[in-house]
Amino acid sequence: MNKGMATSKRCAERLSDGSIRRLTEPSYHGNPIDEGGSLVTFLWGYDLPDLIARWAPFDVEVHRFNCASKGIVAEYSEVIVCKRRGESQLSKVSKVWRRLRPLPAALFRRRE
DSSP states (O other): OOTTOSSOEEOEEEOTTSOEEESSSOOEEOOTTOTTOEEOOEEOOTTHHHHHHHHSSEEEEEEEOOBGGGTBOOSSOEEEEEEETTOOSOOHHHHHHHHTOOOOGGGGSOOO
16 A cells, blocks of 8 residues: 555556556556566555455455564555455464564664
């Protein structure tokens, strides 16, 4: 999910004739099998969990993970966990992420 974007934005769409219409300036992700990259078709905002829940019968959890001791301190560290509605147990992935939940920020402050 893109920081500061409350609402997702479509950047390109495929037309019925198979061609692609760009709705914004083209931007490309890296792609290990194509040096030209992959066209960005959506910029996902913080509404993504709500969109998933609307499109599919899932309850959606978003976990953000930062752990300096494991070298994981970055943007785009969200993990999205989807469960079929009505399931009472958390998924194994969700249980793991709850255990790895970030430690209090005070533990990572520099000491002078």
